[in-house]
Amino acid sequence: MNPATHYKDRRDGLWYKCKACDEFVFKQALERNLYICPSCNYYFPVPAESRQCHILSPDSWTNLFPTVAPPSLLQSLEISDLVSQSVFSDSSHRLIAAGQGDISGHPTILAVVHPFARAQRLHFITLLIAIRAAVQNALPLITVYSNDSLPKSRATDCPIQSELSFPEITYLSTEMEQLSEASLPQITVLTDTNVGGLSTKFPLGDLILAERENGHTSRASELSHASHIRAHSESSLEEPKCDAFIDCYIPRQDLSATLGNLLDFFGKT
Numbered sequence: 001m002n003p004a005t006h007y008k009d010r011r012d013g014l015w016y017k018c019k020a021c022d023e024f025v026f027k028q029a030l031e032r033n034l035y036i037c038p039s040c041n042y043y044f045p046v047p048a049e050s051r052q053c054h055i056l057s058p059d060s061w062t063n064l065f066p067t068v069a070p071p072s073l074l075q076s077l078e079i080s081d082l083v084s085q086s087v088f089s090d091s092s093h094r095l096i097a098a099g100q101g102d103i104s105g106h107p108t109i110l111a112v113v114h115p116f117a118r119a120q121r122l123h124f125i126t127l128l129i130a131i132r133a134a135v136q137n138a139l140p141l142i143t144v145y146s147n148d149s150l151p152k153s154r155a156t157d158c159p160i161q162s163e164l165s166f167p168e169i170t171y172l173s174t175e176m177e178q179l180s181e182a183s184l185p186q187i188t189v190l191t192d193t194n195v196g197g198l199s200t201k202f203p204l205g206d207l208i209l210a211e212r213e214n215g216h217t218s219r220a221s222e223l224s225h226a227s228h229i230r231a232h233s234e235s236s237l238e239e240p241k242c243d244a245f246i247d248c249y250i251p252r253q254d255l256s257a258t259l260g261n262l263l264d265f266f267g268k269t
């Protein structure tokens, strides 16, 4: 037996297989390389906790996740009842992370949704905590979403209706308007440029960035783009175009520095 096949697609094992170039990548090497394939530059999905580490200054993180947040904080954010009525598994923190930390010296609230997570009550409550913490502390809010975080139908490989209801999305969007009223920056980072339909699934910031490999198009992203175009040609013309609401494309390795520059800019205006 070929020893390499033993580890094929075992995410918790020592190796990851790149779906773009089929090379096996040592897990620790991939983590050190920001989950970017060293052979072909393909962007692997990044767990929520690892995203925090990439974006925020080391040791600056304070968790706002509902199951560990202090009751006094939840009380002050007027969300303790909502949390106490909800039950989350211990592994939920892998699906979404929210907390306060520094980006280039700017205290910021950051919420990250793990790829492959279904949008659900956990996301609603965690995003609500993040938004209210930003409002209460007068801090910028950065949200990081992946299109992969939406459930997909097998037939078309396109996102189907999320488990977050329309009233819940509207509620979060209304809460985010308080940030606009207070002139606090709201930045959303999309980690997948295939963004059709995303705007109706999660509340978006005023400025929308998307991760993209620097001048490099991998086979996987070509395939993803092709399926996206097919999906659009078969679906409603009213859906936004792929790039319609992206303000800027950023390579993953520049993301934290770019966010820092943007917060510098907003801090001066």
Ligand SMILES: [Zn+2]
Residues within 6 Å of the ligand: 018, 019, 020, 021, 022, 023, 037, 038, 039, 040, 041, 042
């Ligand atoms: Zn690769």
